Structure formats: structure tokens, C-alpha cells
Amino acid sequence: MRAGRLVSMMLLLQQRGRMTADALAAELGVSVRTVYRDAEALAAAGIPIYGESGREGGYRLVEGYRTRLTGVTEGEAEALALTGVPQAATDLGLQTELAALELKLSAALSPQQRDRAERARALFHLDVVAWFQRSEPVPLLALVANAAWEQRAIRVRYWRWKEPREVERDLRPLGLVLKGGRWYLAASQGEGPVLPYKVANLLAAAKTEEVFERPDGFDLAAWWAENLDAFDAGRYRGEAVVRFSPEAVERAPDQLDADIVAAIAKADRDEHGWAVATIPIETEWNASGELMKLAGVEVVEPLSLRAMMRQRARAVLDLHA
Template identity: 50%
Template structure:
């Protein structure tokens, strides 16, 4: 099949239409239009184009009619093995791909993967989508709105510099930056750009905090030794080290330990797991990392009477004062 005479968008749609018929059998024009997000008139024109290109499609009228490929016809559009194609279905992330502006490309890629599989493995690959789902945002959080994400993704792909107006937490709260975006990371529902700014080394920018973006007619080359995954590991490690600014000594009951597993971060859980038992009732004495006195107060109060703060004294006094205020409210 030669689609070289068609535009890139239409050629991609024609391939998708062909693969839909190959993978799913007979489909009506309305069903094809829904899958391809076009009008039925466009489907009719596309079918005519495929027929003109020598694709053996036939149509049947009536309630059970529709378009189908002649029995035995298959196109081979990938060189993937069945195992490779099956495994790649687990790598498809529809939500993030759509946010990056790649949703239609992912759909077309999955259709091509289906085409590479024998019938039995094709059914198994479809079951993967039925049984595994990725929900990137954390609990009780919405995915952050990042309207400039597709533009940042395009700049990453094309190695193109961008000029942005960026909102940050410290004064001045809005700054102008010329960025060379090396890569993009999705973490807990938020998108981050790893980019060099004004000749400095790479830093991390929340894409949802970009207020304005303008592509520049300038291209860049990242350092040869830059590794996005390695940078992100180091960045998160350093962030955690800066985050845990202090320590608190606590006693916690077995019930408190169970509750802690639902609300605490791994660093706190690890500290409690390594703690020694203090008393016959199974209470543990542990030294846990904390961000700040205010944050620790709020988190430890969630455990109620299942935890006792021993130190620092200021944190113990804060929690005691809050407990007295609560007792007065509920007296």
C-alpha cells in the first residue's frame, strides 16, 4: 500500500482505518467515524481512497452491514515480535499522552501493535488494557492544569529554546526565563520540565506554573553526559534531604503504627519500623524526620491518643495546647 501521495495527517488516518478493520472486523461508517473522530462523509472518502490504492475492502448494506477486509488480507506495518508488541501495551499511558498532545498518535501506535500480534495474543494484549490502569495523581488530588505542556513537549523534542514567564513562590513571584528544556517528568499528577536557564545547569520547573511561553528561533544541544532519569533521582534525593529539616522523638502504639501506614511518607515509616519496643503494650519509641513544627503538629494530631511526642518540647507543648482547646470545644 502506497500512501505517499496523501498528507501526513490523512495518511495516518487511512492507516488507522485499515488497522481498525483488520483488528476488529466489520465496522459501520458511523463506528469508524467515532473511532477516528471524523464525519461519516470523511469515512466514505477514505474508504474510496483505500480502494483506489488497491486495498480489498468491501461494504454490505443493511442492519448488520458495514465495511470489512476481504478474508485473508493483512497488512504488516511493524517489525515487532508478538512478545515485544504485547509488552508495549503496558507502556501506553492514554491520559499523559493526551496531555502531551500525543493521544491520537498513541491510538495509532496501539492499532499497529495489535496488527503485529496473532489472534490469540491480540486478545491477550487487549485484556491488558482491561486489567491494568495508571492513575497518576495522588489520592484526593486533581491533576494539575498545564496548558503550556504541549508547547514544552514540542520544544523538548525539537531541542528548541523557549522564553517563559514563570510563577514561583519567592519574591519576585513572576520572572522571565530563557529555557533550554532537556526533558519532561510526570510526578504525582504534576508535570515538570528539566531545563537549563541562562547558561546555568539544569533545574526543575513546574510546567503548570508557566504563565506565558514563546518559542525562540534558537536550538540547543544538551550535554553529552546528561541523563534525565539519573538527574531526577538525584533531584528527588536532594529535595527529600532539604525537606526533612528536623527530628522528633515519639512514642507510638501498635494501633498508631497501623494508622501511620495509611498517612505517612516512607521516611517516617522506615524510622518507626526500625524503632525499639518501649513497654509491655507494644508501644515503640522512635525518632522520626519532620518538615517543620507546624507540619509535624498537624500530621501527628491525626493519630490522636495513639502517639505521644517526647521531643522537641515546643512540639509537645503545641500538641498539648491544641488538645486542651479541643477538649474545651467538645466539653
């Protein structure tokens, strides 16, 4: 633990030049007193570090000194794939390893390359959570990820929509997918098909003694793409013709599914800016609930959906009478 901290302190000074003890303590998550002790340890090990007192003081490395000691640990190697998604690293408990890895990678860059990397960091930020949503708590994510890494089966208690709500399963975890801020586990029961499980719905999980072999040719990204295609193919069971006001057209991307938004975007507008679109729907009950999110929406067909919209609107009026 301390050895890794000493390396991090040396790389911070190499990268940033002079740093105060307070700044180093904040970066390393330790006390100022610990920084003093670590500086003494580095000096005793032959690292040319020195301190300057006064307002412009702090710790420095001798001008021109650079170390190539940037070895990546196993945990940091695991975090490498998450360098662009810090929230994912946090969910998996790898935020410390990711920070250390980024520091080592930065130390290996030339000053010009480091400036470009810092500029890119300032210009681009990836937020994987959809609008009007928050990240779901996933306290068992790290355990599941570790089991997938070790190819160890897990016994889980899982909550699902249909009865019985809570079920127990012995699963072989094959990988994790982060979609729209939600984590999904790709897993099979023995030799059965690989199915998605929402990690936030895991009520309990524990690794078992079973060690399994990963199926030959299993590709997590390809499996997920096929899973999404199958989900979309089975989700939409009908169509509806709907008129959207200009305000509804503008708000649709924040409220409705992407497939519905795409259908609205292709629709012709009348002289008042209303769009008449043929949209895909799951069920009439689901469609009426989704369309009720927007003001300025009129269902043209089917008449049964139009009647359902009228029924739900009347229920709202009666509630507020």
C-alpha cells in the same frame, strides 16, 4: 490527515474483523457519512473492503487479507515512550498519535499476540496521580516539550514561593519528568546548573531564537535521581519520637510521607497495638501540621513539638467552642 484516517480504518478492520459504520465513526472521530466516503476511497484504491447490510452487517476486509502498511509517523514515534502512561500523552497533546501508534503496533501482531496484549490491557492500569490529588492543569507543557525537542531556549514567567513571587527566566529546556502526577522541567540558565521547574507554575512561555547544544553526558533519569536525593537530604532537619494508635498506623500511608510511614512500619507495637516510632521531620511547625491530620497521635519528644501540638489542638477547640 485523510490518508492517516484511511490507514487507521483499514487497520481497524484488519484487527477486529467486521465493524459497523457507527463503530468506525466513533473510533475515528468522524461522521458516519465520512466513513461511507472513506470506504469508497479504500475500495477505489484496490483495498478489498466490502459492506454487508442488515442487522449483522458492517464493513469487512476480504478473508485472509493483511496489509503490512504500518509505517510510524514522526509524531507517533514521539508518543512511543508514553504507551504505558496515556495521561502523559494527553498532557503533551499526543493522544491522537498514541492511539494511532497502538493501532499500528496491534495490527503487526499475530492473533495470539494480540489476544495477550488485550488481556494485559484489561489486567493492568497505571495511575500516576497520588491519592487525594488531581492532575494539575499544564497548558504550556506541549510548548515546553516542543522547545526541548528542538533544543530551543524559552523565555518564561514563573511563579515561586519566595519573594519576588513572579520572576522571568531565559531557560534551556533539557527534559521533562512526570512525578506523582506533576510535571517538572529540567532546565538551565545559560551555562548554569540544571534545576527543576514545576510546569504548572509557568505563567507564560515562548520560544526564542536561541538554539543550544545539549550538555555532553547529561542523563535526565540520573539527574532526577540525584535531585531527589539532595532534596531529601536537605529536607529533614530533625527527629521526633511519636506514638501512633492502631488507627493512625493504618491511615498513615494515605496521609504522611513515605519516609515517616517506613519509620512507623519498623516500630515495635505495645500490647494495645500502639507503635512508638522515631520519625524524621522538616521543622516542628511542619511536623505538627502533618501529625494533626491523624487522630490517635501523641508526640513524646521533643517537648517543644509536644507543646506545639497542644497549642494547635487548643486553637482547634477554641474555634469550635
